[in-house]
Amino acid sequence: MEWPGLYNYWIVIFLMMAGLYVVMARANLIKKMVGLSVFQASVFIFYLTMGKVAGGTAPIVIPGNPVYSNPLPHVLILTAIVVGVATLAMGLALIVRINEAYGTIEEDEIDAQEHDS
């Protein structure tokens, strides 16, 4: 196999695993959201990568007989980015409310307060 081969996919896998790890391993809610965003971003890169056609150019009508990259994944991922932004906004808004209600955004401290009540 040619090294590094389709290295984009290695980046995708690295970001995906790093993001999931942060979501699971960090107790700070903001850090969890960061991890979640990294995880989602990895999927965006995955879609963009698969739209690429070797030697292809942007899908704009130009004279000659050019090879075009596939524009559909880009359009799809535009939608997914919007969803990602909405999720991030929603998550951060909830964190603000959690901070008001508990006075902390550390998951273990929140759990301790919930078990006391």
Added chain:
Amino acid sequence: MIAAHLPALQIVVPLVSAPLCVLLVKARLAYALALVVCWVAFAISVLLLGQVLDSGVISYRLGGWAPPWGIEYRIDPVNAYVLLIVAAIGALVITYAKPSVAREVGSGREALFYTSYLLCLTGLLGVTITGDAFNIFVFLEISSLSSYVLISLGQDRRALTASFRYLIFGTIGATFFLIGVGLLYQATGTLNIADMANRVAPIEGSRTVQAAFAFMAVGLAVKAALFPLHAWLPNAYAYAPSVVTAFLAATATKVSIYVLIRTYFTIFGHDFSFEVMTLGPVLMVLAIAAMLIGSTISIFQDDVKRLLAYSSVAQIGYMVLGLSFDTVLGVTGGMLHLFNHALMKGGLFLALGCVFYRTGSVNIEAMKGLGHRMPWTMAAIVAGGLSLIGVPLTVGFISKWYLLLAAIDSGMWWISIFILMASLLAIIYVWRLVEAAYLSPSPENAPAGEAPLIMLIPTWVLVLANFYFGVDTRVSVGVATRAAEFLLGAGS
């Protein structure tokens, strides 16, 4: 003219009305609009089911773009049935909502509540109606994002952490689904489900397709709260406002199960899902674990909403058990339970909403003597509980009967033992409610009196539906059988 555009209207009407609710500001106006829209959506779903049963599959081209390039709304006996369930519950719950929302959500936020409710309904209907895999993801996220908002409106501060946890789980689940769709697009070059199904079959051995299957199966299992991926569900149901719990319990997980069914049987086909990927035993073990563990945990809950939430985890096990047989009888049982569980849990959570409205608590302590203080509400809870156990003449009996038949038919009679054990466990947790409500004295100065009629009537409509469809099974069993035959026929 209008009849031809019903599939689009099913989605567009609630979607466009949602922002209108924000603009109306006043709770009364927003409620009136949401009420009308939900009943219109219900009427459309009834008409669509009629059209599908009369003339077969409806394919609607959004914007006139022909599939597989354009987005197609494709309605067959399977999703027409699920659409009807979602729209019917949506309409009944919104009818009930006004007093309960006024009490639990608080003034100033009611219009926003109805907006989120309509968006959530839009998302759930959209997931069900669409024939495009990427579109499923988009609608799934519309319904999820609005349900995070709905859950976080609960009074208890734990509603916020429950909502946050659901957000993390839900996003991971939906993103897994998205990865699966991406891999499938890579392998097949299409997003249209019907087109995808044709193109997946010749490349079954491909690692890409197998990875796509794994990602989609796990992602959807999180959304459907299939054991052991159910951790988000109990708190989300327990601390959300009563109206939201009733709505989500009766629809959201059902729609995820529906997408699971679509993925297993339509996109990948049952040969691939059950023979190449050997999904059957995996689902069976998880389903039985869900039934037994979910029921056992719910026995030890003091918060009745939490008790019923764990019971939901168990009931999702029954639905998945039906699917895992991979026979027409099994899938019929699963689909039937999908419908029946919506009736039972919808009715039960609405009745609990009445209890909360009057007493301000749904703890088992607060329910002591409630049988004498709120006789109609408590009778609804007992009737729903009987259906949950699976007593004859209720819908719970019908779906369990079909699951038993499917187990015996597949030569796995020992599974019937687990079904019976889980039903016995259900007797214990329902009995705890009965004991508290009828055999314990009321605490002193306990609030008494029934909930308003506008809340009692939708509750009783759902509870009586439990008995109606438990006796007259022609409609529910007929449609479920047709759906199951369609799914397995399409796959082979």
